[in-house]
Amino acid sequence: MGCPGPDVFHELVAGRLPHGERETIADHAGSCDECRAVLGALFDVEPEKVDRYTIAKRIGAGAMGTVYEAHDPELDRKVAIKVLQGKEASGSSGGDGY
Numbered sequence: 203m204g205c206p207g208p209d210v211f212h213e214l215v216a217g218r219l220p221h222g223e224r225e226t227i228a229d230h231a232g233s234c235d236e237c238r239a240v241l242g243a244l245f246d247v248e249p250e251k252v253d254r255y256t257i258a259k260r261i262g263a264g265a266m267g268t269v270y271e272a273h274d275p276e277l278d279r280k281v282a283i284k285v286l287q288g289k290e291a292s293g294s295s296g297g298d299g300y
């Protein structure tokens with residue numbers, strides 16, 4: 203197969219691709235420098251800080267957005283925040299109530 207288009211990469215990052223397609227792209231990227239570079243760039247754009255929270259790790263992703271485990275320096279505790287697709291942070295009022 204040829205290189206997946208930008209739409210495919212977008213869906214991949216958004217977590218909307220079916221498992222089989224993700225594998226196909228991973229396979230392809232393994233032997234295609236161009237796509238490997240694209241994937242690297244895409245997954246590097248994950249935020250490390252959202253508002254005052256420091257992102258620890260990603261714990262989930264869905265159609266609505268991505269859920270991160272983060273540290274709240276004001277309360278000095280762990281929180282879970284959700285980052286909606288195509289938007290800035292939206293988890294500041296929700297804290298860990300997901």
Ligand SMILES: [Zn+2]
Binds near residue numbers: 204230
């Ligand atoms: Zn390729």
